[in-house]
Amino acid sequence: MAVDKDTELIEDFLGGNDSAFNKIAAKYQQKIYWHARRMLGNHIDADEVTQEVLIVIYKKLKDFKFNSSLFTWIFRITTTRSLNYIKKRQAKKFLFFLDEEQKEIKTTEDIIKNVEDKEKMESLQKVLNKIPAKQREVFVLRHFDGLTYEEISEITGKSTGGLKANYFHALKKVKELINE
Amino acid sequence: MNNEEKILKYFSDNLTKEEKITFEKEIENSEELKLEFEKMEKILSNLKNNSEAEVDDKYFINLMPNVRKRISKENKFITIPRLAIILPLVAVILITSFIINNSFNSGVSFSLNDNSEMLSEVLEEASVNQLSEYLDLNLTGGETDFAVLSNEIEVDEDNLINLGKSTLKSFDEYELINNLSEEEVGEIYNKLLKTKFL
Numbered sequence: 001m002a003v004d005k006d007t008e009l010i011e012d013f014l015g016g017n018d019s020a021f022n023k024i025a026a027k028y029q030q031k032i033y034w035h036a037r038r039m040l041g042n043h044i045d046a047d048e049v050t051q052e053v054l055i056v057i058y059k060k061l062k063d064f065k066f067n068s069s070l071f072t073w074i075f076r077i078t079t080t081r082s083l084n085y086i087k088k089r090q091a092k093k094f095l096f097f098l099d100e101e102q103k104e105i106k107t108t109e110d111i112i113k114n115v116e117d118k119e120k121m122e123s124l125q126k127v128l129n130k131i132p133a134k135q136r137e138v139f140v141l142r143h144f145d146g147l148t149y150e151e152i153s154e155i156t157g158k159s160t161g162g163l164k165a166n167y168f169h170a171l172k173k174v175k176e177l178i179n180e
Numbered sequence: 181m182n183n184e185e186k187i188l189k190y191f192s193d194n195l196t197k198e199e200k201i202t203f204e205k206e207i208e209n210s211e212e213l214k215l216e217f218e219k220m221e222k223i224l225s226n227l228k229n230n231s232e233a234e235v236d237d238k239y240f241i242n243l244m245p246n247v248r249k250r251i252s253k254e255n256k257f258i259t260i261p262r263l264a265i266i267l268p269l270v271a272v273i274l275i276t277s278f279i280i281n282n283s284f285n286s287g288v289s290f291s292l293n294d295n296s297e298m299l300s301e302v303l304e305e306a307s308v309n310q311l312s313e314y315l316d317l318n319l320t321g322g323e324t325d326f327a328v329l330s331n332e333i334e335v336d337e338d339n340l341i342n343l344g345k346s347t348l349k350s351f352d353e354y355e356l357i358n359n360l361s362e363e364e365v366g367e368i369y370n371k372l373l374k375t376k377f378l
Contacts, residue, residue, distance in 0.1 A: 025244050033240075038231065047239075054247045055254070117233035124230035143224065144231055149193065168192040171220075175188070178223050 006070040013061060021061070024070070025054055031145070032078050038140045039082040039133075040089075041125040043110045049085050053078050068154060075145075075155045079137055086133050127177045131170050138163050139170035183213050187220050 006027075012020035032053050037046035056077050064073060112118045128136055141152045142163075149160040149167075156163070181189075189195050190203055207214050 022244055025247070029240055029243055033243075034231075050243065051247050051250060054244070055251055058247070058251060111236040111239040112233045113236055114234050120230040121233050124227055127227065143228065164192055164194050168188050168194055171188045171192055171224075172184075174227070175184070175220065175223060 007066065010061060010064060010066075010070065021058055024057070024061075028071070028074050029054065032074065035075070035078050035140060035145055036082050036085075038125075038128055038144055039079075039136060040085060041129045043112075045085060045089070049078070049081050053081050056081070072151070072154050075141075075147075079141070079155060083133055083137065127174055130177055131173050135166045135170035135173065138166040139174070142167055183216050186213075187217050190217075191220060191224065 006024070009020050009024050009027075013024065029050065033046055033050045036049040036053070037043065040046050040049065053074070057074060060077075064070070068076075110118065112121055128140070131139060137156070138152060141147045141155070142149070147155070149163050152158075152163050153160050158166075186195075186203055186206075190200065195203060207217055
């Protein structure tokens with residue numbers, strides 16, 4: 001049913017109703033943001049990726065072939081952008097010798113206002129940030145976004161066997177980090 | 181396979197159906213495994229709880245307007261560099277085609293007619309060096325045909341006569357030009373054209 005609604009919205013948008021895109025964005029923006037946030041670890045970067053993803057969707061929606069669901073397509077863009085952003089950030093850190101202090105300054109802006117929630121989120125991010133990016137991606141998609149291996153496979157293009165192995169190693173790392 | 185591995189395989193769905201059934205039975209029978217299993221279960225559930233936070237709704241309300249601003253900004257940004265490339269390119273093409281067109285259409289006559297001052301200077305200089313030398317060495321007689329000459333170098337006949345007069349009077353051999361044959365005059369002017377204008 002959700003897919004049909006998406007198809008309707010896409011056709012409406014492609015038919016010239018620009019405001020139909022607002023409905024698509026409203027439906028997926030939180031999913032995009034939280035995936036990016038868990039992958040990147042702070043609001044500023046997650047916001048940047050979320051906006052980038054929405055811009056890409058807006059520009060590329062005319063090329064959407066309906067070969068997959070809109071949800072899968074959007075998540076494919078989101079995961080790719082998030083991983084690319086991590087790579088860019090690492091390169092930047094390496095080139096400009098950014099230290100942890102500079103990183104902390106960057107993370108002061110946030111949409112989480114409640115102090116307790118903020119602390120919980122920070123402790124989660126400390127763990128997630130220590131998991132290698134590709135394992136983190138599978139862990140976030142399965143554990144937090146609630147996707148099945150088959151859905152993740154469709155998004156990432158990896159085999160379910162490989163994804164299971166990644167998830168296994170991510171879990172092992174999480175356990176080690178929590179027990180530290 | 182140790183307990184930890186079994187638990188991680190269970191949670192990551194890396195066990196076969198049979199292995200899963202066997203593992204669930206083991207949990208019921210082993211207090212140690214059960215504790216370890218519950219510990220892992222708690223870790224995962226805590227992680228999930230920690231990710232649920234109350235957020236400032238304004239962010240999501242303002243997200244699309246911000247995205248739309250960026251889209252229109254990006255569109256402007258794309259247009260400006262395009263114009264920055266296209267406009268100079270068009271200018272270069274127009275200027276080049278104008279120059280080429282002029283060169284092909286008007287040829288030497290254009291240069292000569294429009295640059296009579298320059299021509300006069302060039303002829304003056306050339307006549308001293310080349311014409312006088314030629315006249316000294318090789319006067320064969322005959323009459324100068326300014327009509328042929330003017331045709332050769334594509335300038336107006338009257339202009340050429342005046343030019344010739346003003347040029348040659350400097351060394352007082354103007355009248356000698358009347359003795360040049362068509363061929364000789366043609367040769368001289370062809371030389372002049374080659375060395376001075378081509």
